[in-house]
Amino acid sequence: MRLVSGMRSVTALADLPQLERQTLSGTAYAALSDLLASGRLAPGERLSLRQSAAAFGVSVMPVREAVSRLVADGVLEVSPARVIRVPMMSQDAFRALAETRIAVEGIAAARTALRHSAEDLSAIRNAEAAFRSEAEATQPDRARAIQLNRDLHFAIYDACGLAPLREIIARLWLKAGPVINLDLRAHPERLRQGFALRRHAEALAAIEARDAPAAERAIAADIREAAEFILARGGLQDHSGGD
Amino acid sequence: MRLVSGMRSVTALADLPQLERQTLSGTAYAALSDLLASGRLAPGERLSLRQSAAAFGVSVMPVREAVSRLVADGVLEVSPARVIRVPMMSQDAFRALAETRIAVEGIAAARTALRHSAEDLSAIRNAEAAFRSEAEATQPDRARAIQLNRDLHFAIYDACGLAPLREIIARLWLKAGPVINLDLRAHPERLRQGFALRRHAEALAAIEARDAPAAERAIAADIREAAEFILARGGLQDHSGGD
DNA sequence: GCTAGTGATCTGTGATCACAGCTGACGGGA
DNA sequence: TCCCGTCAGCTGTGATCACAGATCACTAGC
Missing domain, CATH: 1.20.120.530 (GntR ligand-binding domain-like)
Structure with a gap:
């Protein structure tokens, strides 16, 4: 926070566009969101963590986090039988x-x-x-x-x-x-x-x-x-x- | 789905309250939400996955999922330096x-x-x-x-x-x-x-x-x-x- | 005395393993 | 012919390990 006072030499770097880290979870979330928004995942359709992970070429970890976010949003749901699906809407x-x-x-x-x-x-x-x-x-x-x-x-x-x-x-x-x-x-x-x-x-x-x-x-x-x-x-x- | 036609003997069980599974992640989410809602986690304060996990008596896994949901909601934020904190609000x-x-x-x-x-x-x-x-x-x-x-x-x-x-x-x-x-x-x-x-x-x-x-x-x-x-x-x- | 380099430590992220539980197909019994 | 118990193959969940990177206290050097 003393950037201005003490480090005048790099002051030009102070307000750079703050390039944000791209995490695999974030990418998976974006990919799944796109699938849902474009209707390629229809209501009632199932989703498997391992299959999706394989399709994305990553481990289950990032997909899992993405899915849990979608579930929190109510865009996906996980049944008591541990089945992930896009909810049927009444x-x-x-x-x-x-x-x-x-x-x-x-x-x-x-x-x-x-x-x-x-x-x-x-x-x-x-x-x-x-x-x-x-x-x-x-x-x-x-x-x-x-x-x-x-x-x-x-x-x-x-x-x-x-x-x-x-x-x-x-x-x-x-x-x-x-x-x-x-x-x-x-x-x-x-x-x-x-x-x-x-x-x-x-x-x-x-x-x-x-x-x-x-x-x-x-x-x-x-x-x-x-x-x-x-x-x-x-x-x-x-x-x-x-x- | 042929419950009604074929299994008359258990028809009384058909519309039970659909008891839902309680997951550790969900519990962690509820606990963190409560901490935030009650103001015991103030803006700017940091949060460590491992410390929280130890405090809850679970592994980092459930806490991590809870935190990622909170982050998705904008209630927590993770800085590019991988520091989890409750956001300062302007x-x-x-x-x-x-x-x-x-x-x-x-x-x-x-x-x-x-x-x-x-x-x-x-x-x-x-x-x-x-x-x-x-x-x-x-x-x-x-x-x-x-x-x-x-x-x-x-x-x-x-x-x-x-x-x-x-x-x-x-x-x-x-x-x-x-x-x-x-x-x-x-x-x-x-x-x-x-x-x-x-x-x-x-x-x-x-x-x-x-x-x-x-x-x-x-x-x-x-x-x-x-x-x-x-x-x-x-x-x-x-x-x-x-x- | 103050700065800059340095390394131990802790961070979140991702991969992998272990496990309980549901699913669904197969096969024996009525 | 139909029902029902059984078992293999999945599922998501949780724990543990590995790793790159940031932090911060410390120390050598100006």
């Missing part, structure tokens, strides 16, 4: 998750509308345009569309100015990811209906106009419509106890 | 955390006001009375008051009907816990000023009247006043770079 649970997202992401969008900077706005505009051009393509790439949709939403949330809030939303997306992607895989036609496009445009317009309630409504509608679409499809298990 | 970070709590917990309180059941309400009433009697005692027990305050807040949040939201709030409290408790330890006189008491009474009244905006305001005020009190005390490090 209709009720999915509905609760969607409502939570509506509330939390709505707040973030409203805040962004009020306090966004010029850079924030242009980032959001770019993200919206990127998603639009992909969704309106004659042959939309599903995986790419998912990624661009995510980019747009988080461009908005990044600008809300509350790091903890953004982090919460990231966790919620991790939880909802498998269900949403599984559905989109089964019913890719939703992309063409353009619901999301309209809501995104509304959100962008509201943010540009610094109209917080409108931004909140647009994001809420975006989430709600997607959730209702999935619930209508009935891919989720009924809470009344179907096996 | 004033800005604390302010952002408080604003996030105001938003999220406000939502939960508003929902509870609208949809609480009779049981919910009586649980909230009891919790409010318990905190009040402790806070108004001639010799308030600080640790007990903290616990009762927590009980009251979560009695309200439990009734909001959104499990994911409740979980988010629990994480936020874990994060804010060390700072709040450290401050309360240094300045116990805040308990006597009765700010919290007034806000709690307002929240209870609003919930009883099913007045969602008022409930949201009361909880927001409760959080905001506590945060401002702590910020005014100046125990947090300034973001401009004090060491």
Whole structure:
């Protein structure tokens, strides 16, 4: 802490980008998160520590730590029989998750509308345009569309100015990811209906106009419509106890 | 899965309480969480895997997993020098955390006001009375008051009907816990000023009247006043770079 | 006297081993 | 033909060992 006073010769090194150590556990966590977010690990699917470790080319140790973090987040679950799987979500649970997202992401969008900077706005505009051009393509790439949709939403949330809030939303997306992607895989036609496009445009317009309630409504509608679409499809298990 | 059809004799066992296994990692996590929530681990304090393991009477393995979960939650941090410590929170970070709590917990309180059941309400009433009697005692027990305050807040949040939201709030409290408790330890006189008491009474009244905006305001005020009190005390490090 | 080098010690991380318990297929009995 | 006990092969969990790197007290050298 006496860097400034005593070590003037290396003062140029004082504020370096603080390159952080990359731990194997962290890498495994990122890899698993990606698998989940992209829907390549579907609800109900099992996961083996040793197999995953072999696939990643590491020992079970890092995978184990990554899995335990995912379990803590509720993105994976380990049954009493010691079986790791991505949880089946009941209709009720999915509905609760969607409502939570509506509330939390709505707040973030409203805040962004009020306090966004010029850079924030242009980032959001770019993200919206990127998603639009992909969704309106004659042959939309599903995986790419998912990624661009995510980019747009988080461009908005990044600008809300509350790091903890953004982090919460990231966790919620991790939880909802498998269900949403599984559905989109089964019913890719939703992309063409353009619901999301309209809501995104509304959100962008509201943010540009610094109209917080409108931004909140647009994001809420975006989430709600997607959730209702999935619930209508009935891919989720009924809470009344179907096996 | 053919329990019903083929094994009629044991059908009485079909819907047993699904007793869950207690893992050492889970126990360690609970123990560390408690240490953090009760403020016995102050911001900046270090933590050693081996020492903690020895203290708990287990190997480093379970502690390690517990710590990695806490780190994922941002409640602990591990520096590039591989030092585990509870993070120092800057004033800005604390302010952002408080604003996030105001938003999220406000939502939960508003929902509870609208949809609480009779049981919910009586649980909230009891919790409010318990905190009040402790806070108004001639010799308030600080640790007990903290616990009762927590009980009251979560009695309200439990009734909001959104499990994911409740979980988010629990994480936020874990994060804010060390700072709040450290401050309360240094300045116990805040308990006597009765700010919290007034806000709690307002929240209870609003919930009883099913007045969602008022409930949201009361909880927001409760959080905001506590945060401002702590910020005014100046125990947090300034973001401009004090060491 | 103060700085800079040095080595013992302790840190988290990762690999490997040991173990209890669940799973699921096989085979004997009704 | 169907049920049920049995056993091999997994599972996750926990302990232990190995290792690179950071810390900190100490000492040699200016």
